[in-house]
Amino acid sequence: ANLAYGASAVRLCHPQTYNYCHSLQTPNFFFHIASVRLVKAMAGAEETTRSYSSGPGEKQALISLSDKKDLAFLGNGLQGLGFTIVSTGGTASALEEAGVPVTKVEQLTGFPEMSHSIDLWKLKFSFCLYVLQLDGRVKTLHPKVHGGILARRDLKHHMEALKEHEIGTFDVVVVNLYPFYDKVSSTSGISFEDGIENIDIGGPAMIRAAAKNHRDVLVVVDPKDYSELLEYLKGNQGDEWFHRKLAWKAFEHVSSYDSAVSEWLWKQTGVDEFPPKFTVPLSLKSSLRYGENPHQKAAFYVDKRLSEVQAGGIATAIQHHGKTSCRETPEGRSCYSSIKEAAPEKSSVGLVSQSRIGCVKHNIGFTWKSSSRA
Numbered sequence: 001a002n003l004a005y006g007a008s009a010v011r012l013c014h015p016q017t018y019n020y021c022h023s024l025q026t027p028n029f030f031f032h033i034a035s036v037r038l039v040k041a042m043a044g045a046e047e048t049t050r051s052y053s054s055g056p057g058e059k060q061a062l063i064s065l066s067d068k069k070d071l072a073f074l075g076n077g078l079q080g081l082g083f084t085i086v087s088t089g090g091t092a093s094a095l096e097e098a099g100v101p102v103t104k105v106e107q108l109t110g111f112p113e114m115s116h117s118i119d120l121w122k123l124k125f126s127f128c129l130y131v132l133q134l135d136g137r138v139k140t141l142h143p144k145v146h147g148g149i150l151a152r153r154d155l156k157h158h159m160e161a162l163k164e165h166e167i168g169t170f171d172v173v174v175v176n177l178y179p180f181y182d183k184v185s186s187t188s189g190i191s192f193e194d195g196i197e198n199i200d201i202g203g204p205a206m207i208r209a210a211a212k213n214h215r216d217v218l219v220v221v222d223p224k225d226y227s228e229l230l231e232y233l234k235g236n237q238g239d240e241w242f243h244r245k246l247a248w249k250a251f252e253h254v255s256s257y258d259s260a261v262s263e264w265l266w267k268q269t270g271v272d273e274f275p276p277k278f279t280v281p282l283s284l285k286s287s288l289r290y291g292e293n294p295h296q297k298a299a300f301y302v303d304k305r306l307s308e309v310q311a312g313g314i315a316t317a318i319q320h321h322g323k324t325s326c327r328e329t330p331e332g333r334s335c336y337s338s339i340k341e342a343a344p345e346k347s348s349v350g351l352v353s354q355s356r357i358g359c360v361k362h363n364i365g366f367t368w369k370s371s372s373r374a
Contacts, residue, residue: 061172064088064203066179069223074174075100077230083172109142141202149173149209153216173210174220177203181260185309192268199261204254214247221253256281256304263306280305285315300339314339
């Protein structure tokens with residue numbers, strides 16, 4: 001595999017790249033040095049992975065996080081439960097700093113993060129710089145990662161295939177994604193190129209794989225679930241509904257992420273039209289006492305589209321005093337009518353800059369300018 005990869009590296013320089021470099025009077029040995037160093041890098045990673053393989057029955061957890069909140073708590077908890085932790089880049093470094101033993105993903109796959117560059121300018125020749133740099137984009141897109149996630153433990157031929165190719169299974173996958181939403185909604189703005197670079201590829205792939213195979217794999221995307229995960233792993237682990245809940249949350253996480261990417265990209269097309277299709281991500285703010293009528297269920301959701309950032313609305317209103325509930329709501333939960341009638345009042349207040357007094361009854365609103373003697 002290394003030799004084949006080295007050969008492909010040479011082909012990258014021939015013929016098109018070679019012709020370009022040749023026009024700059026690039027020494028022929030440049031290609032040899034580039035391919036040899038790349039093959040050595042691959043061989044080094046291969047030697048590392050040969051020393052690591054998960055044994056039968058060994059419990060493995062895969063962790064790759066952008067939001068590293070409570071990472072040390074999670075890592076120590078999993079280690080205490082006998083898990084071998086496989087991790088990537090900055091997550092692996094953070095775990096090591098917290099004193100948690102970790103196996104880096106390149107040790108598992110035998111494939112470096114493809115961020116090697118070979119600088120020959122120091123040789124005082126005028127020729128191009130050979131660079132193979134994908135900035136870690138493909139570090140987890142590998143059969144030894146996804147095979148270990150997707151293999152069904154109840155299918156004999158799946159497990160035989162893993163054994164044949166020396167692939168260990170993952171029992172826990174903890175992943176969250178690049179902060180795309182926060183980046184593109186920042187008041188400081190972001191360039192198109194930076195926006196594209198903040199689109200996560202490997203993360204959603206691992207999350208979806210683990211969620212699909214949730215019968216055998218626990219997938220976690222929210223730090224708030226770490227404590228519950230560890231408590232579950234300490235127990236008999238027979239709750240299929242817990243697995244399904246985590247799988248639902250994982251798919252919802254990826255779906256909301258993709259909706260933000262889609263909305264942002266549509267705006268980048270420069271087309272001043274409504275999109276032919278769009279997805280609205282909603283986040284639960286509170287459950288309500290009842291709906292339009294007492295026998296109906298209702299809930300209050302916040303619109304999380306990028307276009308609604310800093311847009312205001314009743315969902316972002318702050319109540320300073322007064323009751324929070326309708327009649328007969330001892331839980332303190334509002335009912336549908338309360339929010340429905342408060343929404344136009346909130347909108348009306350936002351239209352004026354001076355002090356106003358407002359009165360709303362059954363969606364009919366009136367406002368008066370405040371008296372100077374008030």
